[in-house]
Amino acid sequence: MPALTKLDIELSATVTLPASNSPLFFSALHDLNLSCESWHPISQPLSRTQMPIITNFSATVGDDPSRQELGAFFASVLSSSAGGRTIEVFSLYLWQRDPIPLTVRSAAPLLCLEDLRPCMALSNLRELYFDIEWNVGLTDPELLTLAAAWPHLEKFYINTSWGWNTPCGITPNGLVQLLHTCPLLYKITLAMDTRGYTELSPSGSLASFEWRPLPFLYSINVLDSIIEEESVPAIAAFFANIPNSSLFEFLPWSSVALFIRPDYMVYRDRWDEVHRRFTGLRS
DSSP: OOOOOEEEEEEOTTOOOOOOSOTTTTTTOOEEEEEESSSTTTHHHHHTOOOTTOOEEEEEESSOOOHHHHHHHHHHHHHHTGGGTTOOEEEEEEOOOSSOOOOOGGGSOEEOHHHHGGGGGOTTOOEEEEEOSOEEOOOHHHHHHHHHTOTTOOEEEEOTTTOOOSSOSBOHHHHHHHHHHSTTOOEEEOOBOOTTOOSOOGGGOGGGSOOOOOSSOEEEEEETOOOOGGGHHHHHHHHTTSOTTSOEEEEESOSHHHHTSTTHHHHHHHHHHHHHHHHHHHO
């Protein structure tokens, strides 16, 4: 029988993942996709399973985790994958709900550096997809701490569907530092913190980054970033420093869950104005 290299498993709350203490159980597994109704069936059996050469780990779960469940999940991923050193693509999603619930997001947990710190063990990470219905409270120092652990990072997605729902995010200067820290990065989904940014900072310019000619788009999704009118010209000038030779995609307030937010039109219009201005400045 040929070695098992890819496995898709769908679990219910009453069915658990088979466990084994032998690294031979999934000794050739490269690609694991888990789909679960809840968090209960995942962590304990996963922590007793060995996948020593896993490169692609994906989990889609039907409800949001508690902070304890999220921590247990990360611990089980690391213990089952020889510390996570072989993982190149890591994905954690919440099932999309139809219709999107009008939940009170202010009561949701706040995703912080300590919640994501276990992912720093994934030293060969190229792609991170993390999308749960939590608010996000990451700032420049915290995002750059994470990024420093992933020198090969190419794609960085945090809460593409749900947004951050806080004023936090990466500042323009922080974005420049992020690109220098992860020079292979070309897909970014992070909220931006534009508070007080009313003039272009020469020390934090995108012109200082060596933009590689790629056969695909550089892309930044600023999610549900808040921006005030007085910051629009400076933010437009900031993005105008991306050279015309680099294909570039800019996405603000673009998910279904964000369309139903009461502040959607105000901030989407302002970001559209940013886009119009920097497109004109680049042409």
